[in-house]
Amino acid sequence: MTSILVVSALAAVSIFNGCRDVVFNNPLDPNASRANLTIQRVFATLLSGPGDICFDGEKIWKAGAEGRTSAFDMESGTAIRSFHLIPATGIAFLERRLYLCGEENQVLVYDPLSGSLITRISTSEVYPRLLAARETDLLLFDSRSESVFSLNPETRELQRLFQLSGLATGGMEFVEGSVLISDSASDTLYRLTYDGAVIDVYRSPLGGTAGICKDDRGYIYLMGLDGQVAKVTLP
Amino acid sequence: MGKLPKLLCLSFFLCTALGAAANTSLHITGRYFIYSDKVKMVFGCGDIVVRDETLRLRGEVLYYDVSSRRGVLYGGHASGPEESGSDSADIVYFQGVPPRFHYESLGERVESRGTGAQRFQLRKPTLEEFRDNAVYFEFRGFNVDSRGRVRAETVIPYIMGMPSMPMRRFTVNRGSLKDRTLFYIQDLNYTRAEGLGLDTRLQLHLHPLRGNFSIIAYERELFRLPGIRRGLLYSGQLALHPKKSELLNLAIRGNTGERSFNLTLSRSSRIGPLEYKISQQFSDRSGSDLFSEIRAQVILHPFKGFQPQFSFRYNWQRSVAYQIATPLELGKKIRLNLGMERRILREGFESDQMELRADFDFQSRWFSLDSGFRISQDMLAKVNRKNFSLQIPFKPISLLGKNIFLTFTPFYLFNSFPSGEESQSSSSPGIRFQARSRGLLLPLGLTLRPSFTLNHIWDGLQEDMTDFRTELALVRRVGGLELAMEYGLASRFRSQGFWVEGTHTRNLSVTGEFRNRNGANLRLRMIMDNDLKPETMTWNGQIRLPWNLRLSSFVIYYIRGDRFQTVEVFIEKVFKHKLKIQGGYSLALRKFFIKLLLV
Numbered sequence: 001m002t003s004i005l006v007v008s009a010l011a012a013v014s015i016f017n018g019c020r021d022v023v024f025n026n027p028l029d030p031n032a033s034r035a036n037l038t039i040q041r042v043f044a045t046l047l048s049g050p051g052d053i054c055f056d057g058e059k060i061w062k063a064g065a066e067g068r069t070s071a072f073d074m075e076s077g078t079a080i081r082s083f084h085l086i087p088a089t090g091i092a093f094l095e096r097r098l099y100l101c102g103e104e105n106q107v108l109v110y111d112p113l114s115g116s117l118i119t120r121i122s123t124s125e126v127y128p129r130l131l132a133a134r135e136t137d138l139l140l141f142d143s144r145s146e147s148v149f150s151l152n153p154e155t156r157e158l159q160r161l162f163q164l165s166g167l168a169t170g171g172m173e174f175v176e177g178s179v180l181i182s183d184s185a186s187d188t189l190y191r192l193t194y195d196g197a198v199i200d201v202y203r204s205p206l207g208g209t210a211g212i213c214k215d216d217r218g219y220i221y222l223m224g225l226d227g228q229v230a231k232v233t234l235p
Numbered sequence: 236m237g238k239l240p241k242l243l244c245l246s247f248f249l250c251t252a253l254g255a256a257a258n259t260s261l262h263i264t265g266r267y268f269i270y271s272d273k274v275k276m277v278f279g280c281g282d283i284v285v286r287d288e289t290l291r292l293r294g295e296v297l298y299y300d301v302s303s304r305r306g307v308l309y310g311g312h313a314s315g316p317e318e319s320g321s322d323s324a325d326i327v328y329f330q331g332v333p334p335r336f337h338y339e340s341l342g343e344r345v346e347s348r349g350t351g352a353q354r355f356q357l358r359k360p361t362l363e364e365f366r367d368n369a370v371y372f373e374f375r376g377f378n379v380d381s382r383g384r385v386r387a388e389t390v391i392p393y394i395m396g397m398p399s400m401p402m403r404r405f406t407v408n409r410g411s412l413k414d415r416t417l418f419y420i421q422d423l424n425y426t427r428a429e430g431l432g433l434d435t436r437l438q439l440h441l442h443p444l445r446g447n448f449s450i451i452a453y454e455r456e457l458f459r460l461p462g463i464r465r466g467l468l469y470s471g472q473l474a475l476h477p478k479k480s481e482l483l484n485l486a487i488r489g490n491t492g493e494r495s496f497n498l499t500l501s502r503s504s505r506i507g508p509l510e511y512k513i514s515q516q517f518s519d520r521s522g523s524d525l526f527s528e529i530r531a532q533v534i535l536h537p538f539k540g541f542q543p544q545f546s547f548r549y550n551w552q553r554s555v556a557y558q559i560a561t562p563l564e565l566g567k568k569i570r571l572n573l574g575m576e577r578r579i580l581r582e583g584f585e586s587d588q589m590e591l592r593a594d595f596d597f598q599s600r601w602f603s604l605d606s607g608f609r610i611s612q613d614m615l616a617k618v619n620r621k622n623f624s625l626q627i628p629f630k631p632i633s634l635l636g637k638n639i640f641l642t643f644t645p646f647y648l649f650n651s652f653p654s655g656e657e658s659q660s661s662s663s664p665g666i667r668f669q670a671r672s673r674g675l676l677l678p679l680g681l682t683l684r685p686s687f688t689l690n691h692i693w694d695g696l697q698e699d700m701t702d703f704r705t706e707l708a709l710v711r712r713v714g715g716l717e718l719a720m721e722y723g724l725a726s727r728f729r730s731q732g733f734w735v736e737g738t739h740t741r742n743l744s745v746t747g748e749f750r751n752r753n754g755a756n757l758r759l760r761m762i763m764d765n766d767l768k769p770e771t772m773t774w775n776g777q778i779r780l781p782w783n784l785r786l787s788s789f790v791i792y793y794i795r796g797d798r799f800q801t802v803e804v805f806i807e808k809v810f811k812h813k814l815k816i817q818g819g820y821s822l823a824l825r826k827f828f829i830k831l832l833l834v
Contacts, residue, residue: 075791078791105497105518122520124519145582146578147584160584166610186648198653
């Protein structure tokens with residue numbers, strides 16, 4: 001009870017003292033909080049269920065396992081656009097195109113303005129479940145071999161990067177030269193190098209993290225199965 | 236003399252046939268109708284008359300679903316073949332050919348005809364939805380037969396929004412085409428970035444073959460666009476049905492532009508308690524080897540609630556994988572699933588993975604238990620990953636006349652994963668406690684709605700932490716105005732250094748909402764940033780104007796970025812409480828719009 005009162009009092013003090021990302025901190029070790037994933041904001045959307053998310057420069061798109069792909073405002077969570085495309089688990093936005101994948105050995109490319117199918121990229125023995133856009137290519141998580149591949153959408157060249165088995169993968173994103181992947185079974189986020197070495201492990205603030213994306217200011221957005229979105233920063 | 240009876244008989248048969256034909260069609264006229272094959276509905280307005288041999292329905296607005304042959308007529312009345320004896324009705328529901336109908340006045344049933352005639356829900360697309368398609372038709376009347384074939388009169392087809400050659404009669408929908416072989420255009424798209432795309436469909440029904448195919452032809456070179464010049468995107472499935480059951484299924488898809496295809500042959504059936512599915516897949520694309528894989532799945536149904544399964548997949552001399560699962564469900568209270576999977580791949584790289592998993596769920600009157608255990612072992616690198624999770628949510632407790640709710644959930648997480656040449660593990664028990672209130676009355680007419688969550692984890696991975704999530708909403712109502720302040724804070728007690736740190740989860744926001752009896756509803760919400768400066772503003776407003784007009788608006792504005800995320804401003808008018816016309820501007824659609832809606 002005492003700790004609750006202390007926290008409540010500190011919360012009240014923080015509001016009246018003006019707000020920072022970290023409202024109050026240990027004065028003897030002000031960078032202590034930076035060792036962990038820090039929540040910036042939490043907001044709710046009406047888009048629940050499995051399916052990764054991606055950022056297109058101004059809004060966030062969510063793939064829907066039931067076939068509906070929707071875009072929502074990243075500040076208020078309001079739905080802005082919606083298309084009935086394919087049942088999808090992975091989604092990425094690269095060079096004005098929306099890339100979607102389900103549980104088949106293909107990546108489908110759509111026009112984000114009209115929702116029309118532009119092309120279909122066959123991936124043969126690779127069954128992409130998750131997608132993430134890198135600078136000029138895509139990262140994809142193959143559910144058949146449980147490995148991460150890179151795919152060049154122009155040349156269709158596939159290259160295996162590393163294996164990552166035993167995870168209930170929820171979402172994947174490319175973050176500053178590394179890959180961020182969520183494990184929805186243990187509510188954990190793994191940050192990995194391109195050879196699969198673990199750089200960092202974070203506890204996810206959401207139960208059942210279904211999607212991850214990064215905006216142009218470097219904030220990470222985590223989306224839960226219940227439609228809640230947490231805007232966080234990495235240490 | 237012998238010719239006269241024949242002539243009479245022929246005339247009789249001809250009249251009967253014509254009469255029967257007339258009986259099985261419905262004739263609908265009016266001032267304006269619109270139809271699009273993508274929407275599969277007809278919308279009409281102005282002096283609508285629906286008639287067959289025995290019935291005449293009149294109204295002002297019509298929605299007619301061609302697929303189900305059901306229609307709704309607003310603002311009119313139903314009568315017999317002549318005008319006498321008509322009854323006024325607000326809404327008439329009719330279905331089938333010849334129609335069964337049901338009509339209502341002021342929400343009460345006035346009369347029904349035919350079995351099963353009743354009220355039903357019908358989708359009401361806007362005019363924009365009709366006109367948003369590459370091809371649509373405007374006309375003055377139409378006939379519908381019992382198969383749903385729609386033959387329109389005085390028709391103007393619109394292609395890419397432009398009117399084309401008017402026609403006296405034209406079949407705009409061919410009706411139920413089940414069990415027929417067809418090839419038709421589904422859509423025509425053109426975008427400046429991607430060029431021209433023609434989407435066609437093939438429905439095949441040649442005994443013993445049944446299939447559906449989508450073929451999209453795209454052209455880019457003509458518009459001097461980069462990338463693949465032209466090609467076909469095709470996909471579909473073909474089933475072999477020599478008798479009632481399906482013998483073989485063939486699924487195919489490909490892209491001629493990148494010279495790729497995927498072909499899957501499959502068969503599934505059930506023999507007594509044994510259900511099976513086998514498939515053979517071939518996949519190829521330019522620059523890669525042919526990929527060929529056999530898959531098989533066997534499911535046993537020995538008794539209710541138990542379905543052991545065995546799955547197998549084999550890529551010739553390259554990879555093999557098999558999986559066993561034993562889902563067991565006892566009385567919907569206990570669920571147990573034990574399983575294992577082994578995957579050996581040699582496809583340019585070597586991989587050998589073994590996975591064991593067990594899930595157990597249990598439900599009782601006071602609590603439920605969810606647990607899962609998984610071991611994944613890399614058989615080549617001899618490293619493994621282990622996960623175990625357990626949570627026991629107790630049933631919520633309500634206090635003070637269901638004003639306060641308390642929930643309590645103990646949980647345990649174990650995680651072990653390879654990190655470099657070693658492995659890291661964490662064993663983390665924890666508890667989650669939540670208390671929330673519907674509202675506490677404070678002085679000055681203020682109401683406080685707090686919600687508090689405590690989440691403590693004895694973290695084996697990092698350090699022990701206690702997380703507090705506090706959500707506060709302070710509400711004050713003055714007449715029709717409701718002012719609310721909302722704030723969310725996440726704070727964390729860290730045992731290291733014995734200190735508390737906090738971050739905002741929901742930034743401070745101020746909301747003002749005004750409602751009055753004249754139908755005004757204005758809501759302004761300002762969300763502050765971390766420095767308590769305005770960051771985002773959302774506005775939602777409706778005001779009633781003279782002549783029964785209503786002004787509505789919806790805005791999201793980023794104050795810091797000085798730009799609108801979305802703007803919707805429109806004026807609407809409702810006619811006779813049924814028909815709504817909206818006109819305004821949408822930033823999301825990037826255009827001015829006019830919509831016709833039924834309310």
